[in-house]
Amino acid sequence: MNLKKRINNKISELGFDVIGYTQPIVDTKTKMEYREFLKKKFHGQMGWLENQYEKKINPKKVWSEVKTIVVIGLNYAPRFNPLLKNDFKEKANISVYAHQRDYHDVIGKQLKEFKNWLYTEHKLDSKYFVDSSPVMEKYFAKKTKVGWLGKHTNIVSKEYGSWLFLSEIFLPISLTVDKTKNDNCGTCRSCIDICPTNAIISDYKIDARKCISYLTIEHKGPFPISIRDKIGNKIYGCDDCLSICPWNKFAKPTKNKDLIPNEEYKNLNFFLDFDKEKFEKYFCNSPVKRIGWISFLRNVIIASGNSNSKILEIKLEKLLNHDNPIIRGASIWSLGKLSSKNKIKKKLKNEKNKYVLFELNSLS
Ligand code: B12
Incomplete structure (x- = not known):
């Protein structure tokens, strides 16, 4: 069995749902878009998005030995459409991803096991990342078969809808890479229209400062008065743009016991x-x-x-x-x-x- 096959088997044995391969290169268009996002100050108080720009656009600055990026997706689809929660005004509405154990811990533990396995079995060093590192996770995911970038600016997949957590493994060897998936958003703009604060300013573009997820999680201090009543009952994160995505109808609820949302509201x-x-x-x-x-x-x-x-x-x-x-x-x-x-x-x-x-x- 070749190395790629062994990696795929190990990743699926660890409970992950989808895997893709790409080169550690960010194209010029993406670098320019990212710069414009920062120039417009759309990142608000998330200063790290600006401070870590050089690393974000150049994975070699994160780990000089990287030759292949392995992108991994983990299904966290809920059993019910989270939009239903918006109507219960007296209930505290916490976003799906935060209803269970912290996914950074759950995924981090599995990837550590992978890293140890790769070293023991194949004498190969690697690095792994989940969310909180200067890696453009969605950009690399969209270059693989994991999914395409939806208009809500998150990765969508035909099999898992909008409900995939992303993580990456950096490898110091070159492996064959995937073909990019087609964008299947078509003319649909449900995610743009449903956003209570119009944070998705146009297809694939977000003003994070207006996003309820940003406001309730990243923003310190008072909320702008004009946005407060649009937050509704959300007290941590927001799933509206993900929940409305028509591709979710193919998503199967996660079977990962650490991620099955606790439905006690x-x-x-x-x-x-x-x-x-x-x-x-x-x-x-x-x-x-x-x-x-x-x-x-x-x-x-x-x-x-x-x-x-x-x-x-x-x-x-x-x-x-x-x-x-x-x-x-x-x-x-x-x-x-x-x-x-x-x-x-x-x-x-x-x-x-x-x-x-x-x-x-x-x-x-
Ligand atoms: C910062 C951040 C946020 C910010 C900013 C959101 C955002 N869309 O970037 C806030 C706090 C708002 C946020 C919210 C959420 N997040 Co978040 N977040 C991140 C983080 C740490 C970095 C993303 C980043 O670099 N953003 C900067 C922008 C510029 O980059 P970009 O989104 O790739 O945008 C590209 C284009 O869309 C375009 N673009 C976007 N906006 C604009 C604007 C202009 C003017 C221009 C020209 C171009 C442009 O340019 C970029 C380059 O091509 C990643 C983890 C990681 N390390 O990557 C997780 C991540 C993206 N988040 C994730 C999740 C789950 C969420 C939430 C669903 C959580 C919740 N339920 O509350 C929401 C979804 C809101 C949304 N519609 O995006 C997941 C998404 C998984 C997936 N399937 O894609 C990630 C990958 C974490 C993970 N490891 O799983 N998040």
Whole structure:
């Protein structure tokens, strides 16, 4: 059996669903598009997308020995369409990918095993990456048979729809590479039309600053006022553009027990009580932990404001006294939607923080 076949077998034995091969070269068009994305400041506070530009466009700067990139896809398709969750305004809506164990840990463990196997069996060194490294994962995936780049700017596949996690193995040897998959989006623009904040500005182009996933996960500080009511009940990430994709009808729910989404949806009320300790304990194995307690609470408060649920008023009023101005500010906005504005102003009559005063003055 040749080496490629052995690698394919090992990857599938480890539970991955799809594998592709490509060269470690980024084309000029992609480099220019990436530069334009940065020039327009579409990356918002994600400074690393800019700082790591040179590495992102040149995999040899990540590992000088790389000759082939192996792209791996892992199916994480849910059993139900996540769009259904948007209607339950009192429920805390957490994106599918964060409903179970952190995929960085799940995939990282499997790829470590692969690396050890490759070294023991074939005396070959390798590097592996999943998400948080300066590797253009979608670009390399779209050069292989893993899938094509959808208009929502994520990889889509006929077999797995929009529900593939990506990871890569860098190899120091040249192997035959795949042919690029055809783009099968056609004239469909469902993902563009459904985005609540119009973050997908045109086909294959995203202004990440407007994306609910960016706002609830990456963005620190208050959300722009104009976007708050569009966030709805989402408290971590957003799946709308993925969920609407017609190719999902061919996706089969994931069988990976570490990734099958936990379908117990908590009420916003449950999370409004969380202090730092409770937050860290509850989310210790979940990707949610990385945003930290303050950003999490901010998200829950904004979603509470969108809930129309008067029973949340008492807890939000308590949060007007929180030490952190971000939390006081978010609570003002949310209470403004649920209760009397004069009552809020009265409760904060001694407020000194400039930002919180801005939120108070924005109450119409
Ligand atoms: C930064 C990042 C984000 C940012 C920015 C999103 C984005 N589309 O880039 C935010 C926080 C918004 C985000 C959200 C999500 N993410 Co994310 N994210 C990443 C990360 C770390 C880097 C991506 C990147 O380099 N973006 C920069 C842009 C410029 O590059 P690009 O998207 O490849 O865009 C190309 C073109 O589309 C075009 N382009 C795009 N926008 C624009 C704008 C202009 C003006 C121009 C000219 C060109 C242009 O130019 C680029 C080069 O050709 C990758 C992991 C990795 N290391 O690659 C995961 C990754 C892309 N994310 C992933 C996931 C799952 C998500 C979410 C679904 C999570 C969620 N449920 O909330 C959402 C989906 C939102 C969406 N529609 O993209 C998966 C996608 C898997 C897949 N099947 O493709 C990845 C690959 C992680 C992984 N290992 O699985 N993410």
